[in-house]
Ligand SMILES: Nc1ncnc2c1ncn2[C@@H]1O[C@H](COP(=O)(O)OP(=O)(O)O)[C@@H](O)[C@H]1O
């Protein structure tokens with residue numbers, strides 16, 4: 001195996017998601033890199049908002065962090081394992097077991113009732129159907145969707161659909177939930193409600209959250225904000241202060257949803273961006 | 277209108293290559309159904325021709341005409357179904373473009389006319405290709421021998437006016453079907469786009485079918501009194517009721533499988549079947565019908581072979597076997613095209629959902645397995661229903677010749693099913709493309 005550039009300097013990553021010096025150039029004729037040297041650390045249980053203009057590389061960053069895209073150079077470590085060194089099948093399995101995803105328009109399967117949409121990832125992981133359905137119903141109930149289990153996505157409002165998508169992302173007890181503009185298609189009021197649920201439930205489950213958003217209010221609900229511009233993270237702050245930058249692991253907070261005001265206050269205090 | 281036309285043309289030109297695939301699928305479906313229709317009509321034409329010049333004493337010539345008419349009547353249903361699939365594809369795929377045009381200020385009348393024009397253009401292109409396919413098929417078809425001599429190309433050729441009429445008919449039918457689709461969109465735009473709990477098909481269907489089958493038994497007893505026309509009419513009604521019963525059976529089997537499913541691929545496949553039992557039925561009905569036809573005719577052949585030692589009767593028996601095989605080949609190609617086109621269209625429609633599943637860690641083989649099951653569950657049910665009953669009837673008559681025929685029938689059915697599954701596999705690249713990361 002070829003020596004990995006970051007193998008020597010591999011930080012003491014512990015349980016975190018750690019990306020170092022990410023460069024991503026999409027194949028193409030006159031390709032400009034979509035990411036040009038990004039460092040990110042996402043600690044267990046923390047919530048990170050990713051903001052930036054359209055085309056700045058937010059989605060690319062999310063996909064590289066989640067092992068969907070392979071970076072052109074640089075590394076991503078998850079719980080000490082280098083994603084680049086895992087096989088394709090192992091990375092796919094990792095996305096199933098360790099990560100959860102929420103997309104802008106849910107992308108729930110239209111033919112399946114809400115309950116089965118949520119149970120499907122568990123069934124894919126080999127959980128027997130009955131148990132998967134039970135766990136899915138429990139998660140739906142915590143999101144205020146009790147009674148809607150048999151509805152299909154076409155019979156749910158936009159906000160309800162996104163809650164089902166959140167339930168689907170959380171049902172496998174992931175370490176990190178990735179959300180790409182999860183409330184981009186919702187009105188402001190619903191958007192605030194859904195984001196509240198997303199941050200609250202991730203905190204309850206102890207899952208870290210990485211959420212791309214255009215909405216400053218939405219970003220306010222997160223522990224800190226990364227600003228991306230032209231494939232770089234803006235306003236690089238003092239490096240190597242993970243104690244400051246990664247937010248509080250908040251063992252004490254677990255189980256109590258952060259109120260919007262708390263989250264906003266925290267985000268003002270901890271605007272430190274941990275980037276080189 | 278000129279502005280709207282200009283916009284339409286612009287959209288048309290700029291459409292990325294992959295957005296044209298639904299159009300290509302529709303043209304392919306129109307082409308295959310036109311070829312199948314012309315070949316079936318051509319075969320019937322050949323026997324009518326022969327009967328016209330047959331010596332007065334030939335009592336078998338009219339039987340051939342009747343059998344050819346029956347086969348043609350049976351084939352027309354799946355062929356028209358395939359044409360309907362093509363027309364639906366043409367209309368349903370245009371929502372986004374219609375919305376753009378409406379936003380740009382085109383009236384709904386203008387948009388409707390453009391849609392119908394496009395639909396007609398696709399049908400015309402497909403029908404012309406289909407007519408070419410028919411012309412090319414004439415030579416190999418003329419190798420088949422019936423009544424002890426080969427079919428001539430001149431016997432199989434319908435003549436230019438008739439071929440032109442068929443092409444025009446295909447275009448007209450597609451436009452009619454397009455109008456139906458447009459009306460649905462106009463009446464309930466959400467009803468078409470959003471997926472709501474599927475309306476359960478009602479058990480009244482079973483009642484209707486029961487009545488028709490009863491009528492068939494009655495008429496079967498009275499054939500002498502009511503005459504051939506009425507008998508054929510009731511037979512056509514029986515075939516039509518298969519299309520009434522089919523979606524209902526498909527829905528029931530889908531519900532049962534969904535309830536019992538253990539694995540995620542079976543669950544997803546069953547839910548998709550229940551979601552649109554009519555479209556599922558459309559994609560397998562042709563094969564079910566062909567299978568029933570093949571099985572029934574092999575029963576008939578064995579019984580006929582047992583009954584008469586008369587040489588012309590033996591030729592008739594062999595000709596029925598040949599003819600039913602030809603019909604099975606036609607129906608298999610039509611069925612495989614239906615399945616392939618319906619499934620490919622579903623992948624194109626559900627690209628975002630497939631992609632989201634893959635991003636969230638669903639392996640691509642899982643998607644393939646779910647799609648395969650979506651076809652094999654109804655296909656298996658149809659083949660069992662269509663073949664097991666006639667074959668069971670055959671067993672008591674099974675002497676050595678019968679067993680040979682039985683084997684041939686089973687092999688033919690298996691080949692037809694394999695062709696359908698292969699047509700499904702042809703859309704695998706679409707899945708890979710939809711989920712490409
Ligand atoms: N699949 C792709 N192929 C080629 N270029 C891409 C692809 N996806 C994104 N890009 C380019 O990469 C840059 C970043 O895109 P993206 O990460 O989607 O930005 P954002 O999510 O911030 O809007 C853009 O310039 C975009 O055009």
Ligand SMILES: [Mg+2]
Pocket residue numbers: 058059060180
């Ligand atoms: Mg984006």
